[in-house]
Amino acid sequence: MTIAEVCEKYDLSQDTLRYYERIGLIPRVNRNKSGIRDYTEEDCRWVEFIKCMRSAGLPIEVLIEYVTLFQQGEETAQVRKELLIEQRKQLMIRMKDMQKTLERLNDKITRYEQAVVGAEKALKRPED
Known part of the structure; x- marks a missing residue:
């Protein structure tokens, strides 16, 4: 897959993917004869994993x-297991x-809805 295809599939920018590669979050992606990145299924699994973990708030x-x-x-x-367990604890705290x-x-929101209904009722006076 090209970088554009991976970006579309995982809703990431090309800059983000390049950054992840540069800092080592995803392995160096092989390039084709023209020098264009050629993402494998394994590369995509790393991208998906990193995106999921970032969405969960992992630094x-x-x-x-x-x-x-x-x-x-x-x-x-x-x-690695202990690291993930600690991150799960942190995520559970954030979720609470x-x-x-x-x-x-x-x-x-409920209070505002009640106030609006109350105001509407006050405006509707029975005809004398």
Whole structure:
């Protein structure tokens, strides 16, 4: 796949993909005879993984650490697992905070809706 196709598939900019490659989040992508990046299925799996983890809020630094450990082989499997467990804990904390915020927004919206209905009723007076 070309960089344009990968960008469209994963809704990322070309600059983002190049940045991820430059900092080592995705492996160096092979190039065709013309020097154009040629993404493999394996490359795309890395792109999908990184995008998913970034969407979950994992910092770039943590992802760099994870990829570095992955490249070191199976002897780092336990460390990688622990890293992911810690990130899962952090994500769960953020999700609880977001849930509280959502509840507060819902309460606020409900109060505004009730105020609007109350105002409309006050404007509609029965005819004498």
